[in-house]
Amino acid sequence: MSNADFFVEPVRETPIINDVDVLVCGGGFAGVAAAVAAARNGASVMLVERYGFLGGLATGALVITTPPLNNGINREIAKRLTEWSSYAPDPARENATADDLIDGADGLLPYDPETTKFEFVRMLMEERVEILFHSYIADTLCTNGHIDGVVIENKAGRSGIRAKFIIDATGDADIAAQSGAPVRTVERPITMMFNMADVDSERALEHLGKWTGLKKFMREAIAKGEIDFDLGVDADFGAPGIFAADLIHKGQLNIWSGMLYSNQSLDPAQRTRAEIVTRDHSFRMANFLKENLPGFENARLEQMSTEVGIRATRNLDGPDVPSKQEISRGEFKDTIARPYLGKSLAVPYRSLLPKNIDNLLVAGRCISAHDDIMGRLRLIPVCSATGEAAGVAATMAVQQDITAQAVDIGQLQAQLTEQGVEL
């Protein structure tokens, strides 16, 4: 047996299990929007997701609040969720229609993650998108700047999927990195979100005044040493504290448990540590609230997120990285997404485009833009809006047999407008 610190794997033939026009990698808001848009424009589409549900961080990480979903495919998502009373219910406006809620809302609005997972599967099935869950994209096969397909791993072993065009909606720019497109690594604080149920909200509010009072309550307890809590306290993010309360479900709170900094989130060992540390703190915090805060006596820790919430790991470094000012002004000739109706912020096509791969687009929280604007671009409506644009552009490239770089921007914008996106 060799003592070398690596294995040499035998050469093997990997069976190809599918051959599609557009392969969408990752099933978060960006991936779902991309797959639906591509299928509606006539492409055969497969979506591969490592977990057994859709929605990504927005469902699995219990994010559950979003700026208004009111443009393009976001509007459809909001309507579908509203039909299940699962988007921005406002008891003061009981008779409000879906359109009233969608148009009248501002700030962060709650949605229900389980309904979102369910509706996303319905949307994909309605468009005949092939969904493959529990499959991890382990490698991308790329020759001379062209991706031939990806290699997935699952319980059946390794297999290949061939595609004419790939959309990287992994959130981590996995496909871009694997295919050799320039990417940069980024670090953001990471947070475990958890839900508590059966909280007596009236009683808790008598004590706290407002829900934001929980921040102060926790900070004082940490400062006095009443709770052993090593995670970061962040005034801007309001952590630890309540993120949403009583909005979708009475007596249910969505809580941030504090910030973990300097975490190298692409390093599996650091990621493992982050899961352990943040789950431990969430558990401690939930118990502390039960024992010390009136109204929490009968509350229970209902659910922690499927995985710790990692905001960012890698971003694409596209051909011309737009600045914060440019994105905020939103006057690009190649604007393909304007996620906040009535606001100037826009995303250009170049933010989705890799420098050196001719059949790949990136959508969602790992697109190309300067770091100082990524905080806004990672929000949910932007992820789905860039997904929708990527889906349309990919289909155009396939149908016209052209590269991602050759897509006609005017035609792309016209098609997006045609399907209800205000640019």
Ligand SMILES: Cc1cc2nc3c(=O)[nH]c(=O)nc-3n(C[C@H](O)[C@H](O)[C@H](O)COP(=O)(O)OP(=O)(O)OC[C@H]3O[C@@H](n4cnc5c(N)ncnc54)[C@H](O)[C@@H]3O)c2cc1C
């Ligand atoms: C703690 C926290 C709080 C936040 N709060 C808010 C908020 O209040 N409002 C808001 O709008 N946004 C918020 N965000 C940001 C927002 O939730 C995300 O940026 C957004 O949901 C990302 O969507 P996405 O589709 O780009 O990526 P993701 O949701 O990350 O989806 C990527 C998908 O790809 C899959 N995947 C990844 N790699 C592979 C692979 N190799 N093979 C197969 N599948 C793969 C993943 O499982 C996942 O389903 C928050 C984020 C965090 C972490």
